[in-house]
Amino acid sequence: MPETLFASDQPPGGAESWTRREILQQPSTLRATQALLRASRAAIEGFLAPLLAKHDLRVMLCGAGTSAFIGECLAPWLSATTGRCVEAVATTDIVAAPQLYLDPARPTLMVSFGRSGSSPESVAAVDLADARLPSVHHLVITCNAAGALARRNAANSHVVVLPEETHDRAFAMTSSFSAMMLAALSILGGIDTIDARVEAIADAVSATIAGAEPRAATLAAREFDRVVYLGSGVFQGLAREAALKLLELTDGAIPTAFDSPLGFRHGPKTIVTPRTLIMVFVSNDPLTRLYDLDMLDELHADGRCGAVVAIAAQDVPGEALLVPGAGGQADIDLLFPYIVPAQLFALQCSLRLGRTPDRPNASGTVNRVVQGVRIHPAAA
Incomplete structure (x- = not known):
C-alpha cells in the first residue's frame, strides 16, 4: 500500500x-x-x-x-x-x-x-x-x-x-x-x-483554470483511447509532463505519447487512430509558431484523428483552448497556464474511468514516493 x-x-x-x-x-x-x-x-x-x-x-x-x-x-x-x-x-x-x-x-x-x-x-x-x-x-x-x-x-x-x-x-x-x-x-x-512578471503569470493560470475545467470534462466524455501531446522548444518538456499526468491519473488505462510537431512526422505519427486526441502547445515565438500551425493544418487535413485541440495564447484555426490576455507573453511564462488544461483533462479522465485521483494505482505497485529502488555501488 x-x-x-x-x-x-x-x-x-x-x-x-x-x-x-x-x-x-x-x-x-x-x-x-x-x-x-x-x-x-x-x-x-x-x-x-x-x-x-x-x-x-x-x-x-x-x-x-x-x-x-x-x-x-x-x-x-x-x-x-x-x-x-x-x-x-x-x-x-x-x-x-x-x-x-x-x-x-x-x-x-x-x-x-x-x-x-x-x-x-x-x-x-x-x-x-x-x-x-x-x-x-x-x-x-x-x-x-x-x-x-x-x-x-x-x-x-x-x-x-x-x-x-x-x-x-x-x-x-x-x-x-x-x-x-x-x-x-x-x-x-x-x-x-x-x-515583474509573476502577477501576469498567476493571472493567466487563473483565467485558464476558469475556461479549461468545463472543457476538460467535455473532452474526457468523448472517451479517446490514446492521447498525444506535442510541443516545440520549452513545450516539448511540457508535453512529456502532460503525457505522464494522464498515464498516472488513469493508472495507465489511456496510453499517451509526446513529441515535437516537427519530430512527430518522423514515424511517431503512426500512433494516430480515429479515437486519438492530439493536443498541441502552440508557441508565441513567431518562427516556432509557424511550425506548430503547419502541424495543426496537417492534422486537420488528414482527418484521421478523433480530435485536435490547440492550447494557445493567440487565435489558431480549429478547436482551441486559449489563454486569455497572454498573446504577448514569452513561451517560458506560458509553461504555467499551458499545463493546466492537461492536468484538468487527466483528472476528468481519471474520474470518468472510476479511478480515485489521489490514489489512482489501486494495486500499490506505483507509489507517491518511489519505492523498491536498490542503489548499487558505482565503480570509482
Missing part, C-alpha cells in the same frame, strides 16, 4: 480530491513561491554569486519523473538567455551511469528538484556528485522541509524549501511541479525579473 505521509488523506471539504484542489491552487502557490524567494533573495544570491562568476560553470537541472521534466522545460530557455551551459539530466540517468553524466573537469552546480526530497535516486545522485566531482555545489529546491534533501547541512549546499501548500498530498505532482519550476526560473533567471 502507498505510504501515509499526512495526518489526513481527506482534503478540506471532504468530497473534493486533493488532486483537484492542488491544480486549482496554483495561482496562489505561484505567488507564495515568489514571495518566499523575494524574502530569501540575499541568502540565495550570496550562495550563487561566487559560482556564477566561473565562466565554465556547468548547471545541471536534476530530478526524477515530473521533477526531471522541470529541467527539460527550463534548460533550453536558461541556456539561451543566460549564455551558460544549462543541462537537464535526470537523476535516474545519473545513478544508472554516472560516468556518462558527471564531468570531473567542469565546476558544477547541481540543482535538485524534489517534491518529497526523499526519492532514492535524488539522494544517490547528490552523493555520487560529491564523490566524483572535485568542484560541485548543490542548490536544492524542494517542497518538503522534512525530506532527505532538505536536511542536507553541507557547506557546498543551499536548500530552498517552498511553501508547505506546494507539498502536494495527491499522487500526481501538480502545484509542486509549477512551484518548483517557477522557483528555478526565478533563481537562475533573476528574482527581480520574475517579480
